[in-house]
Amino acid sequence: MAQDRLIHVLVEFESSSYVRNAVEAAAHSFGHFQIPPEALPLGLKIEDIDAGFEPLKRSKAASGFQRLLMGAPTETESIIVRATIPCARLQDLIAANGDSCRIYEDPVIAPFPMSPLHLTDRPLGTAEQVTRQLGLPALTAAELTGEGVAIAIIDTGIDVARLQARGVTARVFPRPESSHTPRANVRRFSPEHGTMCAFAAHLMAPHAALIDVPVLVPHGHGQSQIQALLSEALLAYNDLSVMLEERREAANFTSLVVSNSWGLHRPDDGPNNGQPQYHNNPNHPVRDAIDRLIRNGADVLFAAGNCGSAAPGPQCDRDPDKQDKIFGANGYQDVLCVGGVDVENRLVPYSCSGPGMWSHDKPDLAAPTHFLGSEARGTGTADVGTSTSCPVAAGCVAALRTKLPAQRMSPTDLADVLRQTASFGRDNVWNEGLGFGVIAPVRAAEKLGLL
Amino acid sequence: MGMGLMVLNIPAGRPVTMKQAAETLHIDEAAIDHTYGIVPLDPAQGKYAVRVTTERVSETSEPVYADPVIEPF
Numbered sequence: 462m463a464q465d466r467l468i469h470v471l472v473e474f475e476s477s478s479y480v481r482n483a484v485e486a487a488a489h490s491f492g493h494f495q496i497p498p499e500a501l502p503l504g505l506k507i508e509d510i511d512a513g514f515e516p517l518k519r520s521k522a523a524s525g526f527q528r529l530l531m532g533a534p535t536e537t538e539s540i541i542v543r544a545t546i547p548c549a550r551l552q553d554l555i556a557a558n559g560d561s562c563r564i565y566e567d568p569v570i571a572p573f574p575m576s577p578l579h580l581t582d583r584p585l586g587t588a589e590q591v592t593r594q595l596g597l598p599a600l601t602a603a604e605l606t607g608e609g610v611a612i613a614i615i616d617t618g619i620d621v622a623r624l625q626a627r628g629v630t631a632r633v634f635p636r637p638e639s640s641h642t643p644r645a646n647v648r649r650f651s652p653e654h655g656t657m658c659a660f661a662a663h664l665m666a667p668h669a670a671l672i673d674v675p676v677l678v679p680h681g682h683g684q685s686q687i688q689a690l691l692s693e694a695l696l697a698y699n700d701l702s703v704m705l706e707e708r709r710e711a712a713n714f715t716s717l718v719v720s721n722s723w724g725l726h727r728p729d730d731g732p733n734n735g736q737p738q739y740h741n742n743p744n745h746p747v748r749d750a751i752d753r754l755i756r757n758g759a760d761v762l763f764a765a766g767n768c769g770s771a772a773p774g775p776q777c778d779r780d781p782d783k784q785d786k787i788f789g790a791n792g793y794q795d796v797l798c799v800g801g802v803d804v805e806n807r808l809v810p811y812s813c814s815g816p817g818m819w820s821h822d823k824p825d826l827a828a829p830t831h832f833l834g835s836e837a838r839g840t841g842t843a844d845v846g847t848s849t850s851c852p853v854a855a856g857c858v859a860a861l862r863t864k865l866p867a868q869r870m871s872p873t874d875l876a877d878v879l880r881q882t883a884s885f886g887r888d889n890v891w892n893e894g895l896g897f898g899v900i901a902p903v904r905a906a907e908k909l910g911l912l
Numbered sequence: 913m914g915m916g917l918m919v920l921n922i923p924a925g926r927p928v929t930m931k932q933a934a935e936t937l938h939i940d941e942a943a944i945d946h947t948y949g950i951v952p953l954d955p956a957q958g959k960y961a962v963r964v965t966t967e968r969v970s971e972t973s974e975p976v977y978a979d980p981v982i983e984p985f
Contacts, residue, residue, distance in 0.1 A: 654984045677984050688982060690915055690979045690981060691980055691982050692948065695953075696951055699953075702952075723983060725981075725982060725983075726983060729978055729980035739980050742977065745977050746977055749919075750953055766985055846985050847985055
């Protein structure tokens with residue numbers, strides 16, 4: 462604490478007979494009750510006193526306060542004044558008066574600011590801040606750049622021209638072709654969301670290739686809703702698994718990271734032949750497809766979702782009991798579920814908290830979001846949501862995979878290391894907001910012997 | 913018209929036709945979405961998925977898994 466810094470305090474002191482007499486005398490002289498200089502505690506000067514604050518009397522017998530103006534204090538009442546003094550005098554004041562004087566800090570208070578996240582898409586930082594915070598220079602110096610790694614973006618599609626305009630030079634490969642998805646059948650449309658995700662994935666792994674897997678496509682009147690059936694994601698996982706198993710396009714990559722910034726905004730509750738739904742069925746076939754992908758060496762990441770009860774989006778369930786739930790594939794044990802923090806590592810209020818429905822400790826990690834990045838949704842707009850956090854984390858994983866292919870460390874084991882090395886957590890104890898903490902690729906690289 | 917997913921187990925390595933899938937699942941072949949195809953879930957274990965129209969498989973005793981709409985976050 463700087464000794465010359467002024468501090469606002471409340472000073473409470475006993476009303477000794479000397480003090481009471483001084484107050485009475487002042488009242489006779491000035492016509493009202495006030496604290497004369499001689500009645501103040503030792504070391505407290507009249508110029509220290511805040512004249513705009515009416516002195517108070519506090520009763521020792523009955524809790525409560527009265528204004529001194531209401532009458533002279535009695536021997537059972539103490540007096541409280543407000544003062545502003547240099548920090549350097551604080552100890553002297555306490556020492557000079559002993560138990561007869563008590564000093565309380567009078568801190569500045571203010572209304573809780575309304576989170577800008579409630580109001581606007583205004584960025585709360587920049588992509589440069591994100592990469593600096595996550596240690597891109599250290600990773601780059603160690604040649605952990607994502608070279609030889611591919612990141613599959615399971616999303617709405619990637620606008621390569623926009624990415625290039627934002628300085629991203631990654632190679633972008635189309636979705637691997639399988640007998641189920643001839644490329645001619647893959648629909649394309651305005652892919653803001655997917656482009657945002659691709660940009661985020663590239664931040665920490667600038668030499669990684671991207672695989673564009675457009676699954677979410679327009680539906681509804683005017684094609685206004687971007688969505689898909691879950692089975693389309695299952696199909697995409699099959700294509701990626703086949704690619705890995707047959708080593709076709711995968712010949713270009715040593716590792717594959719799969720980023721999923723989608724899910725259900727609310728539990729599915731439609732009738733379905735008496736069977737459990739997707740959100741509450743741990744044996745859903747999409748789990749087999751994801752398990753197969755992970756067995757094939759792919760790291761699979763999912764966004765936690767944007768239905769955090771502190772600021773649920775309009776599409777979220779209005780029932781608070783159904784918010785802040787991580788269900789379906791987003792909460793499977795072997796995927797990395799990623800919540801959102803801002804560039805100062807504060808949990809963003811819309812980030813879905815845990816626990817997970819299937820695996821308690823979800824989300825696993827958090828990663829930055831709500832920063833100025835791709836501007837895919839418009840000039841000056843932030844890249845938002847756990848949709849952004851997930852690919853940022855995927856880029857971190859891709860960076861580590863540069864020198865650590867799945868043959869050397871399984872996705873499950875790498876996920877454990879990422880949990881153990883996360884920052885800003887609580888001593889590696891899971892909590893419902895950040896999981897085990899904010900992803901820390903440099904710490905992970907150190908633990909893995911890659912730095 | 914609701915869609916669902918059904919899982920079938922076929923001895924590994926055997927090619928699967930729509931007709932075989934329908935017979936294995938005890939459903940009408942027309943209930944299967946042919947454009948979706950027969951998707952390997954775990955081909956080493958002979959496990960596959962098909963997409964079906966739920967209204968047309970209401971009589972089956974085999975599990976029909978939900979195929980909900982997913983959206984970007």
